[in-house]
Amino acid sequence: MEPSRSEVFEPVRVERADTPVMFMRAEDTPEAITSAWAEFEELVGLKGRKFFGSFDPIAKEYRVSRPAIEFYRSREVIDLLLPVA
Numbered sequence: 239m240e241p242s243r244s245e246v247f248e249p250v251r252v253e254r255a256d257t258p259v260m261f262m263r264a265e266d267t268p269e270a271i272t273s274a275w276a277e278f279e280e281l282v283g284l285k286g287r288k289f290f291g292s293f294d295p296i297a298k299e300y301r302v303s304r305p306a307i308e309f310y311r312s313r314e315v316i317d318l319l320l321p322v323a
Contacts, residue, residue, distance in 0.1 A: 266298060
């Protein structure tokens with residue numbers, strides 16, 4: 239059953255194995271983020287890879303990867319991968 243737009247799900251905590259990642263830092267501005275994505279995709283290629291964007295509020299920088307990852311499965315479903323201490 240597909241969730242309705244008004245439905246809110248409780249978060250689910252999952253344990254994941256460490257995953258090696260590549261990332262590029264960018265200032266948190268639309269221009270810098272767009273430029274970083276274009277450069278990163280050109281450097282590493284698109285075939286067979288998943289790309290994620292994240293924002294590090296402590297460093298105030300956008301990263302094309304980790305530590306907090308938003309994975310948009312659709313407009314209604316987003317996986318938020320966040321470190322939990």
